[in-house]
Amino acid sequence: MEGPFVVVGGDAAGLSAASKFKREDADRDVIVFERGRWVSYAHCGTPYFVKGEVEALTDLLSLSPDEIEDRGIDLRREHEVIGISPDERTVTVLGPDGEAFDQPYGDLLVATGGRAVSKPIPGTDLDGxxxxxxxxxxxxxxxxxxxxxxxxxxxxxxxxxxxxxxxxxxxxxxxxxxxxxxxxxxxxxxxxxxxxxxxxxxxxxxxxxxxxxxxxxxxxxxxxxxxxxxxxxxxxxxxxxxxxxxxxxxxxxxxxxxxxxxxxxxxxxxGIRPNVELVAETGVELGESGAIAVDEYGRTSVDRVYAAGDCAEMPHVVTGENAWVPLGLTANRAGRAIGETVAGTPTPVGGVAGTAVLKAFDLECGRVGITDLDRAREAGFDPVAETVTAGSRSGYYPGAADTTVRLVADRGTGRLLGGSIVGEDRAAVRIDTVATALEGEMTVEQVERLDLAYAPPFSPVWDPVLVAAKVLGGRLPS
Amino acid sequence: MEGPFVVVGGDAAGLSAASKFKREDADRDVIVFERGRWVSYAHCGTPYFVKGEVEALTDLLSLSPDEIEDRGIDLRREHEVIGISPDERTVTVLGPDGEAFDQPYGDLLVATGGRAVSKPIPGTDLDGxxxxxxxxxxxxxxxxxxxxxxxxxxxxxxxxxxxxxxxxxxxxxxxxxxxxxxxxxxxxxxxxxxxxxxxxxxxxxxxxxxxxxxxxxxxxxxxxxxxxxxxxxxxxxxxxxxxxxxxxxxxxxxxxxxxxxxxxxxxxxxGIRPNVELVAETGVELGESGAIAVDEYGRTSVDRVYAAGDCAEMPHVVTGENAWVPLGLTANRAGRAIGETVAGTPTPVGGVAGTAVLKAFDLECGRVGITDLDRAREAGFDPVAETVTAGSRSGYYPGAADTTVRLVADRGTGRLLGGSIVGEDRAAVRIDTVATALEGEMTVEQVERLDLAYAPPFSPVWDPVLVAAKVLGGRLPS
Missing domain, CATH: 3.50.50.60 (FAD/NAD(P)-binding domain)
Incomplete structure (x- = not known):
């Protein structure tokens, strides 16, 4: 009989994997070890908790421990996994009582996340x-x-x-x-x-x-x-x-x-760094980024050991090569896919396009793909970029705001490589158009032709992304 | 020497064509005949003018007649084209003085638009x-x-x-x-x-x-x-x-x-109908929809005669067949492409995905592609649809609103065929994700894998479009 599916880390990747696994394979056990007390919480919400817009810490929990247990997941909080023995297929766990024990696994997911770095700045241990x-x-x-x-x-x-x-x-x-x-x-x-x-x-x-x-x-x-x-x-x-x-x-x-x-x-x-200390001396290989290297199914170099979330790399949509881009959605998605794979249906973890959006007071910012020209050259492209500023709505409609879009493409093939956006009116969500175009490996010419939404309250006839594509298209050889 | 580029209709398609043509080929004349006094105005803005949010009628003009003339376009308002003679390559024009004259053309664009229908309702000629x-x-x-x-x-x-x-x-x-x-x-x-x-x-x-x-x-x-x-x-x-x-x-x-x-x-x-009376008895063929049939460059069945905008069909992104979908962006785009083609650089008019968004008081609505199951079957697909309602932002973040997304796909291939969306918080712009996926001919599986934007103020970890794709994906054979 196979051992349980053991997950190290009780946040986005780990609990997505455990939940999906249990739904697909109700008969096999899944154990999640989390070294802290908090599980399944929304990192990205913490600034808004500090700000006071989010009232309670528990509002930031996607699932409570009870809800997790209700899914049939054996959740062990304040349990730190301190060692992995791939040959024995066991992990060594330090419990809340200070006692260590060995836990056998059939499959193992390392979802240890990342941590904020403070080096090389001395004094971060001061109060305040x-x-x-x-x-x-x-x-x-x-x-x-x-x-x-x-x-x-x-x-x-x-x-x-x-x-x-x-x-x-x-x-x-x-x-x-x-x-x-x-x-x-x-x-x-x-x-x-x-x-x-x-x-x-x-x-x-x-x-x-x-x-x-x-x-x-x-x-x-x-x-x-x-x-x-x-x-x-x-x-x-x-x-x-x-x-x-x-x-x-x-x-x-x-x-x-x-x-x-x-x-x-x-x-x-x-900045943050991936938590990879646990896999040292296990044979689990790291990628160039220092995060755990995985294949398209989230498998590490060691049999039956998977990795996902902020501790692991993922294939980049544009370059096709592994990259370390620790973000929430891709952690959830990779975890979910691994849960499905371990349960018997091999499922790719998908790619990461590095899509990120940010609120800066009243400005909405977004970015996706490869936007840095040096980075594009390193990846073998011949990048060309254009930046435009266009209205977010029909000029006559109240609330129209300047929206700045920058798009980057490969000169030879016309392929879109990435983009960024900033503006006060619905700018952030528009980056999804670029993210979707990247997944579709579209050329700038294809982006120019996109039939995007137009209605005066929401968008001008030519969406700012289309305006940018038109201008960038003019720079490309036809 | 070639005759001038003659354009019938001074709105989105016609003036986009004339402007682009003149930029590309400054030496050749372009004449735009418009039977009314208004040119280059935003149809879609009229409800907001009536509402009072847009103050002045002239706010709805994209370009004034002076600006059009400044582009080197010979604009003739209150000139109605009442006949086309393809053999002679002339149009017959009724001027404001009531006199008709013949105008030779080298190339002709029919951009006569559409008109609101009131039949079969009697009484629409009453005051009020x-x-x-x-x-x-x-x-x-x-x-x-x-x-x-x-x-x-x-x-x-x-x-x-x-x-x-x-x-x-x-x-x-x-x-x-x-x-x-x-x-x-x-x-x-x-x-x-x-x-x-x-x-x-x-x-x-x-x-x-x-x-x-x-x-x-x-x-x-x-x-x-x-x-x-x-x-x-x-x-x-x-x-x-x-x-x-x-x-x-x-x-x-x-x-x-x-x-x-x-x-x-x-x-x-x-409803509206295409204005196609002008091309009757010219040999210009109509499509099944009753609008003017065109090829991928906007050319009609008659040599040197193009058609674009609300009077013409365009190829549909999903079916590949011609469809009549009178909307603003595609009229502008087709006009622009024809201007480029006539100036010597053959440029496809692009496809129409039928992307539309609408504000209904505080609700934002969007739709794209083929969403009607009967219509999908007629086009040869075996459609399957799912509807979900998900949050527009992280649940703990103020302003999160229920967003309903319906996606339609072809069962056999998994290809996405269309979608619709409704919600109070940034729902409309999200339809662009679906529109972009349609242009990329993506499968539901690909849509599930999209790396869309996530940040609590703008979107939950799983964007409503992704949630819908996940649920619909579960209905498709794997």
Missing amino acids: AFTLHGLDSAANVRALLAEPDAFSVESLGGDGYVDEAAVARYGAMAPPETVAIVGGGYVGIEMAEAFSAWDLDVHLFQRAEHVLPPFGEAVAERVEPHLEERGVTLHLGTEVAELRGERGRVSALACSDGTELAVDAALVGI | AFTLHGLDSAANVRALLAEPDAFSVESLGGDGYVDEAAVARYGAMAPPETVAIVGGGYVGIEMAEAFSAWDLDVHLFQRAEHVLPPFGEAVAERVEPHLEERGVTLHLGTEVAELRGERGRVSALACSDGTELAVDAALVGI
């Missing part, structure tokens, strides 16, 4: 300094933002999950007046909005010359003035050297150029 | 009864809605174009209190919103059992209660027999079932 990854840090940040006399553990709505001692300690501290955000990526921009909602003086430090590098300059050049209009002080091209503290709490941020800013809170969002 | 097609009727409706003592011809902003006698006459009439809309298609729904903004008692009559037949029942079943919530009285499955009048003004609407409703205005929006 945070990375935002997971609900515990979100709870701590919001506890700090609350006035101590208005704070209660219950106000966070994390009943039974939240680290009560930690949030109580933060809740008792004086709220900050000035906060430094280190890193101008997704988390940095979303947290700038969140902190501004608490009326903090917000400073955003970005080592590069522009925020949001994956979205490219066309997007950054509209986001940056918008952030400043909203009161965020930008420090671009500025490397943060360290966070400094007084009596254990962050009190200042020092830059490599010697300048210093007095702050009483800091959020470091300079 | 309208069809909405073109800016003159829109001007008359808004003049009627205004209080006579507040009305002035100038308030319509149609300086130099508007039929001053007609609008002055309507402006002097007492505004209506109760209006009947005959027909529950695009125009009917949009005008229900427009009339409601003027606080009229609005009654909408639809012969079929549901409004918006091209969008299908899944959409209609959400639109109908929404209209009623907004105070529109629906009379579904009700055939209107005639409009009745007193002293020349509409006073009642009579139904085939014998019921009668007292009204003091009526708008008939029961």
Whole structure:
């Protein structure tokens, strides 16, 4: 008899796999080990919890542990998998009582996720300094933002999950007046909005010359003035050297150029890394990115061991090669496919196009595919790009807003490689047109011909994506 | 030497062709004959002008006559082309002075558009009864809605174009209190919103059992209660027999079932027909739809005669066969392509997917491709459909709204054939994902794998289109 399907990690990829598996193969056991208390939570919602738009931590749970158990999944929270023995087909698990035990598996999914990095910035262990990854840090940040006399553990709505001692300690501290955000990526921009909602003086430090590098300059050049209009002080091209503290709490941020800013809170969002330590010395190979290499079914180099989610690579829709693009939908989809495969129906995990959208106050930003020209050249393309700004609705209809679209294509074949978009009116969702065109391996000429929706309240006759395709098409050899 | 490029009709298709032609071939003349005074105007904006959201008639012009002339186009308004002689390569034109003359052409584009039909409903010639097609009727409706003592011809902003006698006459009439809309298609729904903004008692009559037949029942079943919530009285499955009048003004609407409703205005929006009378006896063939048949370059069956816009068919993206789908973007695109072709670079007019979006008060509706199962069978498919309702954003994020998506696919091949969508939050633009997938001839399996945008403020992890594809995929043989 086959052993159970064992899943390491109880978030998007892991629980999607376990749920799908159990629906397909009700007779075989599936055990999910999660080292923390939280399971199945929405990372991407944490800035909005901090902001206060999402009231309770538990609102961010897609499924409660009870709902997971109701699906027939054997969920073990506070169980850390600390070793894998592929030859014996067992994992070694450290339980909440501190005792380790071996668990046999028939198939194994490594869905250990990623973690926020803070290196090489010293001082992130000070009180008032945070990375935002997971609900515990979100709870701590919001506890700090609350006035101590208005704070209660219950106000966070994390009943039974939240680290009560930690949030109580933060809740008792004086709220900050000035906060430094280190890193101008997704988390940095979303947290700038969140902190501004608490009326903090917000400073955003970005080592590069522009925020949001994956979205490219066309997007950054509209986001940056918008952030400043909203009161965020930008420090671009500025490397943060360290966070400094007084009596254990962050009190200042020092830059490599010697300048210093007095702050009483800091959020470091300079990237995440895949959690791959567990597979070291198991024979599970990593890809060039440092994340776990997998084939089109999510299988690692070791028999019966799969990987998915933020710890694993996926095939890129445009290059066809594996890439590490840790995002929510693809984690869910890969998990779901692996659940189906393990249950007996081989199902490809699908590709990742790197589709990402972001709210920056009132601006909507989107990006997909390969938008960086150097990256396109590395992948063997001869890229050509065009940027246009066009209206989001018929010009005479109220609410029309300038929408900037940048498209990148391969000169020789005319194939669309990627795109980005920014604007205030329904800009983000329009990136799906580009994402769909990429999956269809369309040329710019095909995109020009798309019969997209037109009605004055929603779109002009020529959607901004079509305008961009027309202009880019004019640059391509016919 | 070649004769000029002559264009019949000065709206979307005609002026797109003339503009593109002149940019590509500056040396050859292009003459545009338009029988009316208005040129290059946005049909789709007229309900919003009547509503009052668009202030001036001239706001609805994409280009003014001066701008058109500046492009080097010889624009002749109030010139009606009344005959074509393909053998002589001339058109016969009736000028504003009532004199007819012959104009030679090298190439000819028939872009005569369509017209609203009112048959078989008697009484549409009464004062207070309208069809909405073109800016003159829109001007008359808004003049009627205004209080006579507040009305002035100038308030319509149609300086130099508007039929001053007609609008002055309507402006002097007492505004209506109760209006009947005959027909529950695009125009009917949009005008229900427009009339409601003027606080009229609005009654909408639809012969079929549901409004918006091209969008299908899944959409209609959400639109109908929404209209009623907004105070529109629906009379579904009700055939209107005639409009009745007193002293020349509409006073009642009579139904085939014998019921009668007292009204003091009526708008008939029961469809449009292509204007093809001009090509009768020219050898230009019509398609099955009754519109002008064209090839992939917009060429008719007669040498050097092209057709585009609401008077012509276009190849349908899904069936590959010609279809008559009179919509704005495809008219513009076909015109532009023909302009390029006539200038020497053969350019396909592209396909029509029948993409349409509509605002019904706060609901956004969209449809694309083949959504009717009978129609799909006629086209040789074995259709299977699924309808789902899913959130427009992460459930915990404010503003998430139920979004209903219906997708239709071919059972044998899994190919996506069409879809419709309805919801209050960014629903319309999402139909572009389906439109793009249709152009890419994607299967449902491919749609399931699309890497669409996810961020809590804009979309849930699984976009409603993906949810629908997952459910429909489960119905298809794997």
